[in-house]
Amino acid sequence: MARTVSYPLLVSGLVVALCAALAGSMMVGPAAAGTFELFNLFARGDGDVAWMIVREIRLPRTILAAMIGFTLGLTGAALQGFLRNPLADPGVVGVSSTSALGAVLAIYTGLSAMFALALPVMAIAGGLVCVVLLQWLAGRGGVLTLVLAGVAISSLAGALTSLALNLSPNPFAAVEIIFWLLGSVTDRSMDHVALAAPFMVFGWALIAWSARSLDALTLGEDSAASLGVNLARVRWMIVLGAAVGVGAATAVAGVIGFVGLVVPHILRPYVGHRPSRLLLASGLGGALLLVAADIFVRLVMVGAELRLGVVTALIGAPFFLSLVLRARAELEA
Amino acid sequence: MKLESRHITVELGGWKIVDDVSLQVAPGELVGLIGPNGAGKSTLMRAMLGLRERAGGEVLLDGRDLFSMTGPERARAVSFLPQDRRVEWRLRARDVVMLGRYPHQSGLGGATAKDHAAVDRALEQVEATYLVDRPVQVLSGGERTRVLLARALAVEAPVMMADEPTTALDPLHQLQVMEILRGLADAGRGVLVVLHDLSLAARFMDRLVLMNMGRAICDGAPVDVLSDERLAEVYRVRALRGEADGRTWLLPWESLPRA
Numbered sequence: 001m002a003r004t005v006s007y008p009l010l011v012s013g014l015v016v017a018l019c020a021a022l023a024g025s026m027m028v029g030p031a032a033a034g035t036f037e038l039f040n041l042f043a044r045g046d047g048d049v050a051w052m053i054v055r056e057i058r059l060p061r062t063i064l065a066a067m068i069g070f071t072l073g074l075t076g077a078a079l080q081g082f083l084r085n086p087l088a089d090p091g092v093v094g095v096s097s098t099s100a101l102g103a104v105l106a107i108y109t110g111l112s113a114m115f116a117l118a119l120p121v122m123a124i125a126g127g128l129v130c131v132v133l134l135q136w137l138a139g140r141g142g143v144l145t146l147v148l149a150g151v152a153i154s155s156l157a158g159a160l161t162s163l164a165l166n167l168s169p170n171p172f173a174a175v176e177i178i179f180w181l182l183g184s185v186t187d188r189s190m191d192h193v194a195l196a197a198p199f200m201v202f203g204w205a206l207i208a209w210s211a212r213s214l215d216a217l218t219l220g221e222d223s224a225a226s227l228g229v230n231l232a233r234v235r236w237m238i239v240l241g242a243a244v245g246v247g248a249a250t251a252v253a254g255v256i257g258f259v260g261l262v263v264p265h266i267l268r269p270y271v272g273h274r275p276s277r278l279l280l281a282s283g284l285g286g287a288l289l290l291v292a293a294d295i296f297v298r299l300v301m302v303g304a305e306l307r308l309g310v311v312t313a314l315i316g317a318p319f320f321l322s323l324v325l326r327a328r329a330e331l332e333a
Numbered sequence: 334m335k336l337e338s339r340h341i342t343v344e345l346g347g348w349k350i351v352d353d354v355s356l357q358v359a360p361g362e363l364v365g366l367i368g369p370n371g372a373g374k375s376t377l378m379r380a381m382l383g384l385r386e387r388a389g390g391e392v393l394l395d396g397r398d399l400f401s402m403t404g405p406e407r408a409r410a411v412s413f414l415p416q417d418r419r420v421e422w423r424l425r426a427r428d429v430v431m432l433g434r435y436p437h438q439s440g441l442g443g444a445t446a447k448d449h450a451a452v453d454r455a456l457e458q459v460e461a462t463y464l465v466d467r468p469v470q471v472l473s474g475g476e477r478t479r480v481l482l483a484r485a486l487a488v489e490a491p492v493m494m495a496d497e498p499t500t501a502l503d504p505l506h507q508l509q510v511m512e513i514l515r516g517l518a519d520a521g522r523g524v525l526v527v528l529h530d531l532s533l534a535a536r537f538m539d540r541l542v543l544m545n546m547g548r549a550i551c552d553g554a555p556v557d558v559l560s561d562e563r564l565a566e567v568y569r570v571r572a573l574r575g576e577a578d579g580r581t582w583l584l585p586w587e588s589l590p591r592a
Contacts, residue, residue: 084421216435218422219484222384222415227488228408228436273422273468 005270007277014284018066021291025062026054030298030305061185063193065294065308066287068185068249069259071200073286074279075242076260077267078207081214081275082238083143086268089261090246093146093239094153095130096257099250100181101157101164102126107177108164119180120195120251126157127247131240142221146239183254183309185294196248203245207279210234210241214275256309258316259286265323289315334395334410334491335359336381336523341390343373343380349388351377352547358492358525363518365534365555366527368544369568374527375416375496377544382413382494394492408436412488414495416527418477420469426480427465430455433487455486458513475506482510492523499530511537531572535559535583543567556581565589 005013027038041050072090079088090096103123105111111118130153137149161181168174213234216224225231249256263285264278271277290308293315297306336358343351351373358364366374379385381392383400392399394410402410412433420429433455434448444452456462459479469477478498485493495514499507507530515537518524528534534541534555541558543551545567551558564572569591573584 212435212438215428216432218420218424219429219432219481220415220417220419220421222379222417223413223432223484225384225404226382226408226411226413226415227432228404228406230404268422272428273424274428275422 007271007281010267010270010281011284014281014288018284018288018291021288021295022062022066025065025291025295026058028295028298029053029058030301056189057187060188060190060193061294062291064185064188064196064252065290067193067197067200068253068256069287069290070283071203071245071249071286072256072259072290073263074204074207074283075246076286077264077275077278077282078210078214078238079242079260080264081278082210082217082235083147084217086265087261088147089257090242091154091257091260093130093134093150093242094157095127095243095246096250096255097154097157097161098126098130098133099123099247100126100255101161102129103180103251103254104161104164104177107173107180108168110169110173117191117195120192120248123251124196124199124244124247127243127250130157130247131243134239134243135236146235179307180254181309182307183256183312184297184305184307185253186297186305188252192252196252199248200245203241203243203248204283206237206241206244210237211276211279214279218275254307254309256290256312258312258320259289262316262319263289265319334523336411336492336525337393338377338381339391339393341377341380341392342388343376343385344388350547351380353390354544354547354549355390356525356542356549356552358523360491360523361518361521363515363524363526363537363539365538365541366525366544367529367531367534367541367558371546372544373547374544378494378496378525378527382411383407405436405439408490409488410490411492411494412485412490414482414485414493414498416496416500418474418481420477420481423468423470425465426461426467426469426472427452427456429469429480430465430483430487433484436488451487451489452483455483458486458516459483460509474501475503478502478506478510482513486513486517490522492525493517494525496527497529498526499528499533507533531559531564531568531585532583535574535581555583559583566592 029038038050038053075090079090079092080086102125103119106119106122133153134149138145165174165177168177213229216227216229221231264282267281267285268278271281293311294308297308297311300306339355341351341354342349354377366378368374376385380387399407430452431444434444434451437448456465459482461479461483464472464476464480469480472480482498498510502510511533514524514526538555540553541555542549543558551563564570569589570585571587571589573586575582
């Protein structure tokens with residue numbers, strides 16, 4: 001109960017840890033290429049080569065890992081606060097699946113081979129299609145309708161993704177699709193950053209705008225409305241913010257799960273359970289987790305490079321199990 | 334401020350669940366909205382707050398249309414204590430009460446000294462100052478109701494509406510909640526309360542509006558509204574009554590056979 005740290009202290013702690021992780025991510029290379037080869041390059045006087053590696057290879061993946069982590073953490077916290085359900089995550093509204101479907105279609109049709117940015121563009125389009133569908137299916141209903149619509153859209157997108165795999169023209173396309181779905185920020189360029197960043201920042205802004213309303217929603221919809229919260233507006237700001245942000249994240253990095261679910265859970269007690277304060281903390285925590293996980297995949301070589309989405313799931317699922325065990329212990333106590 | 338609802342009608346699937354109800358709450362008045370289950374009391378209150386779509390009618394605050402105001406403006410004028418006492422996260426009691434200041438705050442500016450003062454006053458009014466650091470989840474029913482009442486008080490609105498504020502409370506807390514609402518009216522606020530407990534209604538209210546099957550069938554002093562004939566007709570009960578401290582008390586005593 002007394003686990004509340006002062007909010008400024010928590011945020012500065014997370015910022016310091018994130019800065020350290022960012023610096024680490026710039027310095028650490030893939031194990032196969034010599035983890036600390038960068039320093040040797042500088043020592044040998046190959047400064048230009050070293051800078052090129054940092055600028056062209058490590059900077060984009062570091063920025064993307066941080067921004068995507070921030071988006072997933074923030075969105076997870078916002079959706080949990082809005083739906084007042086600790087199990088909500090960006091997947092709930094269906095946007096991860098539709099973005100993934102958009103990307104898979106780009107690979108399946110060969111568009112991505114013709115023009116590199118076709119994949120992220122189609123993935124973002126997939127996310128936007130999800131928003132339109134949600135508006136159409138659940139535009140006037142309550143929270144339950146929204147969740148049901150999200151589940152339905154997810155299932156449909158998942159089924160169509162499987163269909164694309166099933167019908168894929170050759171094994172290489174299928175392998176490409178599967179690897180892309182596993183999620184990664186390896187070999188991304190500044191073009192990817194430039195494409196995804198505006199959407200993610202727009203998503204952050206929409207969610208930040210509704211932060212205070214999430215606190216009021218703690219007392220239920222009637223109380224919140226009687227306090228002057230415009231429920232319909234808050235709902236669409238959060239859904240649109242989540243869809244645009246997570247759609248853009250999925251567009252450049254594939255499906256990266258569990259960050260949006262686990263990070264808000266860990267940080268919630270430290271912000272006094274206040275949904276508005278959880279947003280920033282959770283965003284920073286998500287960025288920290290993803291940058292650290294991306295360093296981890298470079299350091300650990302098990303034949304092939306581990307995919308980021310695989311690592312977050314490997315961290316996330318056991319954590320989730322521990323939550324279940326703790327919840328059961330509380331019930332039995 | 335004087336709250337006035339005119340000809341409020343609410344429909345559900347073709348049925349008028351609130352049918353052309355008009356009522357007024359003047360400053361300094363504690364008005365009870367009573368009636369059997371399904372009479373439409375809560376629905377009327379929610380419609381008056383704009384929480385539920387109306388098929389007709391208007392709500393005026395000192396003659397001004399309540400629904401032409403912005404959300405925060407309306408929230409500063411009328412506070413509401415709903416029947417639902419859930420608090421979703423393990424918020425501290427003080428943070429819950431601070432939510433009452435929501436319509437007074439804007440953007441990223443945090444709580445001001447004025448907000449903190451209002452929260453302190455509200456907590457004192459309900460004698461819950463000692464609870465501030467506890468998570469609401471660990472509070473008893475009575476403590477939780479008092480904290481949520483403090484949340485509504487912290488708005489410091491001239492008009493307050495409460496939907497069954499005494500349900501599931503022990504007698505001490507029922508009386509405390511009613512005394513707080515009474516004190517609010519005595520301090521010049523207008524208070525409208527949905528009540529099921531006829532004894533509390535007779536004991537504390539200035540005026541009662543009796544609803545049955547969506548209609549307001551009677552509006553007046555508790556002694557007049559709660560006559561034997563009306564209790565038999567609307568509630569199908571017989572009540573005992575007597576005098577104490579210059580007021581009439583009333584106790585529902587036995588159910589009556591269907592007429």
